[in-house]
Structure formats: structure tokens, C-alpha cells
Amino acid sequence: MKSIDEIEKISFEELEAIASDESISAPDGLAESVRETVKAAAICSESRRSRTRTAFVIGAPSLAAAALAAFLLIPTSAPKDTFDDPRLAYEEMERIMGFISSKADAGFSKTVKLSESVESINKAMDKLK
Amino acid sequence: MKKLIIMAVAMLLSMAAFAQDGKSIYSRYSGKEGVSSVYISPAMFRLMGKLPEMQVSGENINLSSILTSFSGLYLIESENKSINSSLKADVENAVKKGSYELLLEANDSGELVQMYTIGEDIVKSLIFYTVSGDEYTFISIDGNIKMSDLMEMISK
Helix, strand or coil: CCCCCCHHHHHHHHHHHHHCCCCCCCCHHHHHHHHHHHHHHHHHHHHHHHHHHHHHHHHHHHHHHHHHHHHHHCCCCCCCCCCCCCHHHHHHHHHHHHHHHHHEEEEEEHHHHHHHHHHHHHHHHHHHH | CCHHEEEEEEEHHHHHHHHCCCCHHHHHHHHCCCCEEEEEEEEHHHHHHCCCCCCCCCCCCCCCHHCCEEEEEEEECCHHHHHHHHHHHHHHHHHHHCCCCCEEEEEEEEEEEEEECCCCCCCEEEEEEEEEEEEEEEEEEEEEEHHHHHHHHHCC
């Protein structure tokens, strides 16, 4: 019996001649073995296709859900103006700046009072020295 | 593939969960129950800049000088307790991520006032945050505001 290396070196013409030689008989069970090999190859190929299909079936909705979440949850465009009339917007701005001014002024007043207190304590300490 | 999808979803959700600037904080809370919101766009500020000088009765603040340096304002006022804690966390996160500097903080009898800015002589962004009882106020202003103008306006 020839090895695979030897068979690979044989030309197509020689292989054709050997195949048509009726005096040479095929080994027992060769046809069955070839059929099983072909069947196994077909099963492997189907399994690979099925895995790809499963990944797509799981992946596609997940990606779609992610895209939808991004669209709904992440602000992409500028919000709509609260006022259409610049005069009303101006009045609201005055209200807001008035609010900031009153709150911040209270904060600054406390800071000034605190620094005055610290200053008077420092003066008292200096007198004691 | 599965890992990639999980990572993408987690990334998107975390981006949405941690609002990081005035716009995203506004978008997150605007329209919610117990929340009043105001947005003034750069275009509206330009229109306001063209208005003849206005004085609202009872108010003593003239905005005309400082108005043109503003390019956007977001305000959220919340009296919704379930939103307030989340708003507080978002403001803290925005301040941390946006590299804001604390300009003013006062805490007296449960009333908190905080003011954060980006920029020294020219303020690029300002966050003003107050807590007064159950009322939480968040104001974010963008622009190119002279610090001296801002201080003058606040002290009036």
C-alpha cells in the first residue's frame, strides 16, 4: 500500500489509470468510511453556521437595546429654550441673578464677619503679648 | 462578542447615570415632578443683548453690562425629596469632573450655598448650588464672564 506522500506525488493521469484498472480492488469498507467522513464534515459545517446564527440572534437585539438606551438616556441635542420672548427671558435672568446675589451676599457677609472676628481676636492676642 | 456587548451597555448606562455638566444635569431633571427648570440658550442671550436697557420694578440689578458675556444658563429647582439626593450627587460629580474651583461656601442653620467657577480672570463656567430645607437649586452659567463683573453683580 502506498503512503499519502507517495500518492500526492502521483500525477492525475496515473491516478486516472489506477482508478480505471478493474484488477485493483478497493479496500473493504472504504465507501462506508468516505460516506461517514463526508457526513461528519457536513455536521461540523452546520454546527459552525448555527453558532454564528446564535451569536447574531443574541447580539443583534443587545446592540439594538444599547443604541436605544443611548438615544433615550444621553442628551445629544441642545434643550429647548424656556422662553420665546427675550423680554421674558431677561426678566427671568434678573430674578435668577437677584437670587444668586442675595444668597452669595449672605455667604460673603458671613465670611467678612468671620474675618473681622479673627482680626479682633488677633488684636486681643497682640495686646496680651 | 458577549463581553463586548455587556461592556458597551455598561458604558452607555454609566454615561447616562453620571450627568457631568449643566446641560446633562438639566436634561436629566427637567420636566420631573416637583422640579421647575429654566434654559436660556446662547441665541436668546444674543437677542437679550439687543434689547434696550430694561429695569424690572422692584429689582435693582442692571444686567446689560454682563449679559453679553453669557452663552447659556441652566436652572433646576427641586422640591422633590427623591430627586434631591441624586441632584446633590450629580452636582458633586460635575464639580469634580469639570475641575471647578470653590469660590464661595456658606453653611448656616441647614442652609447651604456653594459657588464654583472655572477660570480666574475670565470665568468660563459657573455652578451655583443652594440647599434651603427641602428646596435644592442648581444653576449653571456658561460664557466668558469677567470675574470683576461677576463680583460686582453679586455684591449689589
